[in-house]
Amino acid sequence: MAGRTGRRKGFAVSDQHHSNELPFWRQYIFSQDHKVIGMQYAVTGLLFLLFGFCLMMLMRWQLAYPGKPLPFLGNFLAESPVMPGGIMLPEFYNQLGAMHGTIMVFMGVVPLAVGGFGNFVLPLQIGAPDMAFPKLNMMSYWFYFIGGVIMIASFFIPGGAAQSGWTSYPPLSNIAPLGQTFWLIGMAFLINSSLLGSINFIVTTVQLRAEGLSFFRLPFFVWSQFVTSFLLLLAFPPLMAAAVLQLMDRLAGSSFFMPSGLVVNGATTPWAGGGSPILWQHLFWFLAHPEVYVLILPAMGIVAEVMSCNTRKPLYGYKALVYSVIFLGFLSFIVWAHHMFLTSMGTQMNSFFQITTMIISIPSVVILTTLILSLWGGSIRFTVPMLFALAFLPMFGIGGLTGLPLGLAASDIHLHDTYYVIGHFHYVVAPGTIFALFAGVYHWFPKVTGRKMSDILGKIHFWFSFVFINGVFMPMFIMGLAGVSRRLYDPVQYAHAQSVQPLNVFISICAWCLGLAQIPFIINFFSSIFFGKKVDDNPWEATTLEWTVPSPPPHGNFAKPPVVYRGPYEYSVPGCAKDFLPQNLPAGQAGAAEVK
């Protein structure tokens, strides 16, 4: 279809009546339309986010009231082997922990941010009829789906799901039960899904931009997805290699990650030895650090879109943002070993990674500063998406700042693998990225459905989420400073952890309240699909191309190929009657029709 015959030819061959003739399963299930795939990704991603969060809410009971039977829900699980009498077993706790991380990162945030928003919005924003490779796009979603099914299925196999943390460090992961094999195979599907997606995004962005849409006229969201795709493309293959090596270690008896002379439970192991467990960490973090930026860059893109539209003015320093994002993407490949300061790297290596880590903070500071300065001189509408986008800024700020003591190796000695780390990266990803994703959901919902989500429910959702999410993650910094290790099934075994146990109770209560605060969102989301207020094609009065097509956009998106005449954020241009000029508005028309 589109793109196969070269740039811009897609329109010539796309037959719009064709979509109506497709049977249901081709139109809505095995669809090749980027919008349907985007919705599939978004809904699946949201469901996984909810599921991953439920796992954590379950763990929070054990952390707040260790060894006490879980009330109510525990009665249903009392017969299960993982929670006899409603009391969680340590192996189940470790499964929940490992799967919470895996689900949130690989099956929740990335599919929603890249697969969901990227798929739906990017082709529309660049004026393309579809993605460059619609079949790869469909394959990408179904790989993701299969990966997800394998991950969920692993809870029900003997020994349960993976339980060696989302980082799966060997030798622990190599000697772990069957669930780890499922995890590796599931990851292989998720990795391939992301690879297919990333190639598609890169080609689409390069090849299918509308006439006149030069790179520096691209909305910042497209830039963020473009850079993200390069990160996915270049960072995931090493993890794929690592996953295959670990699979070989587990199934074929190789010893890539197994050193000589291991004695587990008083018995020697079947592995010949000679491998290195640190090799896994290098391969894993070579992916997983860029992965952090895969999580945060699309979020920044969404925030930039929402902010520019709701301040009614152009972004401040658009080019600085673009260059910073490119620089950030590049640097994200050379900071990985700051996750490994305590693995006895030499001082020189250590210093190298500290220096790159400090350097990477500079483009992050530039982006944050630029986004805040974008508010200056605006006329700020406090719509629901804008509230989430605004909250992203200080939350991401806290997440970034608390990275400093972890990025400096000396202070990391005390804080490494404590709750401080958990607080730090959750501030980046949860009230940071996930808030930005909520902003995106509220912002583009009218484009997807033709209806708006309720403002009142949206504001309830925002304010309660904002309060409780800080209640969850802020106390973790105190626990971290007190030296409490992460991943403890029973938090009161250690004397130094007992003193901060009241904080654990507080965090758990906040986490459950945060769970309740998502109910308005769920109600709002589903009821608005059917009963939401009907709105026109451009309810936010935005400038980018996706708002020039009908809501929901038809198959093939644009009736005729759009032509772009101006930059992405021409809001409040002096001398015009309207305060926004869509990108496809010819220069002459703006002058003749609108100058007073």
Place this chain on the structure above:
Amino acid sequence: MNPKYYGWGFPIDISKHGWQIDQLITILHVFMAVLFIGWFAFFIYTIIRFRQRPGHKAEFHIKHFKTPTYLEAGVALTEFVLLFAFSIPLWHFFRNEMPPKDKSLQVRVVAEQFAWNIHYPGKDGAFGKTDPKLISATNPLGLDPNDPEGKDDIITLNQLHIPVDMPVIVDLSSKDVIHSFTLPVMRVKQDAIPGQMIPVWFEAKSTGNFEIACAQLCGLGHYRMRGFFIVESKADFGKWLDGQAAEKVSQ
């Protein structure tokens, strides 16, 4: 354990050098707080001043701000001062500047699921040979019974006794999976990695009963991989060591 050691901040610091880490963390948090508060105040001021209201219009042309550039340069400069003046020298000090061996106590710590084996060299000051093939229920470290240097070695489970005011070098390794040897009151943390022997050193300045914690997920019992870390006067430490030696002979 004594609860006064621990509270809602740093645990008590009983090491000679740990204050440097605390100091760096404190400086960092002051720096972070200044940045965040200044920046948050600006943020709040901006969203109030530029809220949408009748008669207020957004500006299309915003003049270029110079101050943020200086601020960003200042932040970068501060980070590099913290890096080159504090972090790198400190790291070098803690990891590379090992105290002289003849003036310090050498101990091996071998982690396993879910305990800490503490191996003292005994009177001769030399560790006996070990071989993983010899590991059994009665010989947890696989000490070679034919090696004369191993005859007087003392091995304890989860009992790390050290003398006060004397540098201690711990050679850290693991029998099975990766653990992380943590002495919160000493500001010491180092991964114990199977196949590697990693030295880490510290020096206590006061006595007391504390704990060893594991910081790296190592399996089902990670949460209870708790060891005892006892800092004693030199005399008490000598007596304890003699007692252990006598117990070994009597077996």
